[in-house]
Amino acid sequence: MVLRRRRVGAASAQIIQELSATSSIRVETAQDGTVLMRTRNSRFVPYVVFDREKHHPRLAAVTTDVFTHTDAEGFDPNSTVPITVDDLSGTEVRRLSSFSDPGASGEILGERYSVATMPCCTDADLHRVRVLETGRLLFRSTGPGATGTSAWAEVPNARPPTLRWAAFDDEVKGKEPSKACSIASSTAAAKARCRR
Numbered sequence: 001m002v003l004r005r006r007r008v009g010a011a012s013a014q015i016i017q018e019l020s021a022t023s024s025i026r027v028e029t030a031q032d033g034t035v036l037m038r039t040r041n042s043r044f045v046p047y048v049v050f051d052r053e054k055h056h057p058r059l060a061a062v063t064t065d066v067f068t069h070t071d072a073e074g075f076d077p078n079s080t081v082p083i084t085v086d087d088l089s090g091t092e093v094r095r096l097s098s099f100s101d102p103g104a105s106g107e108i109l110g111e112r113y114s115v116a117t118m119p120c121c122t123d124a125d126l127h128r129v130r131v132l133e134t135g136r137l138l139f140r141s142t143g144p145g146a147t148g149t150s151a152w153a154e155v156p157n158a159r160p161p162t163l164r165w166a167a168f169d170d171e172v173k174g175k176e177p178s179k180a181c182s183i184a185s186s187t188a189a190a191k192a193r194c195r196r
Contacts, residue, residue: 017088019044021061035070047111049133056089058096060114060132062106074119081106081116085132097135101128107146108132115147124148129167141167 021042028036045060061084067076082100086093103116103126111132118126124142129150131138141148150167 017093019059021063033070037068039066039068040064041066045108047108049111056087058111058132059086059088060084060108061086062108062114064104064106066104075104077102077118079104079118083114083116083130083132083135085135096133099130099135101130102126103128109146113138117146129165138165139167140169142169 021044023039023041025040026038030036040063042061042063045062047058047060049056049058063082064079065082066079069076079102080100081103082098083106084098085096087096099114101116103118105117105119107115107117109115109129114130114132116128116130125144125148127141127143127146127148127150129138129141129147130136139150141150143149148167148169150165152163152165154164155162
């Protein structure tokens with residue numbers, strides 16, 4: 001990430017900050033025909049924090065560093081989502097947090113949270129949700145959607161404001177009952193199969 005700063009006018013207090021980021025891709029073809037790709041995409045997500053008195057501009061830089069191979073299904077587990085969060089309200093940029101999670105995609109939710117998601121072809125997607133300003137891990141969850149199987153309740157007018165999350169992080173696999181279980185049977189062997 002490149003940052004350029006300049007003042008407008010000699011006596012002006014206005015500061016203009018210009019930032020830029022780069023994306024890249026590397027494609028390798030092995031002798032056996034396997035294609036290996038590493039895609040690094042960077043994007044900025046600006047947001048504002050209001051502290052009941054003043055607005056503070058923030059900038060989250062979200063980078064996805066994704067590896068794929070034609071000889072393997074899905075994303076390589078070495079794929080990551082690094083995120084940095086900077087405070088742009090002062091005369092100098094101040095780093096608030098910097099963290100990285102395994103994943104193939106990264107999102108900013110509600111100007112408060114980041115989510116790194118590792119999608120999978122057969123299992124449930126795995127999500128890691130963090131607080132943007134501190135980088136603190138709130139929870140891991142599995143399932144579809146932006147935050148997997150989770151829910152929250154917010155009471156913003158409470159003193160102090162309160163927010164509670166509940167999330168599910170496990171594998172849910174249904175088991176089809178065997179015919180022996182669905183048919184009433186008095187044999188000990190059938191009852192043992194039903195308990196498995």
